[in-house]
Amino acid sequence: MLTEILVVFTGGTIGSRRSGAVVDVDGGAGFELLERYRALAGPLSEAVRFETVQPMMLLSENMTPGHWLGLVRCLRERLGAEPGRFAGAVVAHGSDTLPYTAAMLGYALADVRLPVVLIAANRPLDDPLSNGVRNFAAAVDFILDAALPGVYVVFENDRGEMPVMLGTRLTEARPFDDQFVPTYGAPLGHMRDGRFVPCGHAVNPPVAALRAPRGPALPPEGIGFATDILYIRPYPGLDYGLYDFERLPRRPSAVLHGLYHSATACSARAGAYASSLPAFAARCAALGIDVYIAPAKAEDTARYRSAHEIAAADGVRALARIAPEAALVKLMAAYGTWPGRDPEAVREREKFLARNVFFEHHEGGDW
Template sequence: MKNILVVMTGGTIGSAARGGVIDVSEKAGGELIERFRKETGERDVQFHVIRPMEMLSENCTPAHWRTLITALDGAGMAQYDGVIVTHGSDTLSYTASLLGYLYGGLGVPIVITASGAPLADPRSNGVRNFAAAVALIKNEGLPGVFAVYENSRSVMDVFLATRLMEADLYTGDFSGFGGGPFGVMEGGRLKVCAREGSPPLDALKAPRPQLRAPRAFESGVLAIAPYPGLDYTLFDLSRPDVKAVLHRLYHSSTACATPGRHALAEFIRRCRERGIEVFVQSVRGGRDMYVTAHEMLQAGAIALPMMSFEAAYVKLCLAVNQSELPVREFMLRPVYFEFVE
């Protein structure tokens, strides 16, 4: 008999539709396990359920992360054979990264999952996703933090938590930074996808130190995405709550260098004058760089290794809310497979 902790946080997998409006429902959590038992016939698993919050994940803030962390730390996760976190799909990739950073070294399999529609909707993949999470824990027992989600082609993808990227707006499919999922679930077993940049199973099983979660969890991070015409003078750097900047780059590791209000390099210099570090996601190593990339680095941008935007944002939120390491050192030190080499 396997003992699994189920942590329900709301989201579509914990919601119901009434009068054309989808919202969280207290009954949906119990319904998930009932439907799982009925559809799979699985009786060799015992679930312990906690509900630290009930929210639609688009409403998630770092304060909710703090609530989730407190609940997980208080639940004694190490006593279970595994942990399943049910969550909304909108911000699934952010919370997955958080769990990867904080609990990747726990030695217990932790799986986060969601649903594309409420459980009563025939289009819902929620029960199948939950069943895949159970199977990953029960049949593999692989330590680490993962996300599972059935894509629009009915393939059950398995992602490393810190490599999960936001779902596609049209298909609703998730993707993995670096080219695809870590593996897929087939017949209740994990089939690892051999891919350059994916860690070997031995690396997942190796002991690793755990990060200490910050007591207070405020964002403090200004996140910026590039687009033609981005005007950096619109950002108010005088606010004391701006502790660091994360700037996503175009795929060529570039951003605008046209002199004036559109130049990233000039914005970086303004930030440095106020003691604000600017991290850019991400810069490709081992090859020639465009002159525009040279300009931002010469201005003082801190280049992050190849990693997803979500993983970079969550890591920077952790970095600015801790005091053990300088923020720069924290960001450049690998934690849980977030860097794709």
């Protein structure tokens, strides 16, 4: 009996071709992926049947929340139309915004009882150095071998390893070498010879927790993603005076403020409003703009004085032990699904933000 896997093509490098000095999406490149997989896997591929769908075709840097909603609808409709038909789904995506889409699907499909695996490629498929086909093959192997429900990312690294990462724990690929590094440097596991080998790191959830049933974290029929969330990263000389919200016709609903690697940012107050995060947060609070920081350390861990001062500042809300990419998408989902200042909407937002939907909160680490 053939095992069926849904394959969703969205574009990206894995769905592109090179023409001269330009790389751009090509509607036929995705289907070339299946042909190359068959050639790579040989007789093993004969046990798998692929159902394909192409709801969009774009470079992932052009992805918007509207595309996210289309992708969620596509996956829910296809996987839910005939329960039990598919063993899982592979989503072929671009690498630039892969962490954001992966986190989004981790929240939006938290209740789905099948593995949904996102893949990308470092180069177009016709480039001999491309890892796209190997990533696809590893995703298929993960679905067949591990069969773990949830959202995952598989992407071969420059050491020839094939890490499997939780969709909500992926950070942006590094510039210059294009490598994805999971939080704590600890992937969920690796694919080796067609088998999933878990990584026994303290922050990783046990396999039993991954298999445990989960209810929907977001209402499937009412999900939304806000586009009025502002993301600010700290750097020496950051001038908050440039964010003149009082003069804007449209203000952000919330600000996500990143932190340095030690969970700090400038907390100086002495005659220096321009660079003081606590002062900026107080100004935002007066305008009805919520301010969040991430990744913050948990309250029971040792922190620098500046981190304590920021956490204690009026109007600052800490999102602890979560990658910035996952934090930003979570805020977009919270404010898009439950917008406004109505007390019930505020309660639902806060409940969702506090909930560990799909292991985006790192338990067991030193943060």
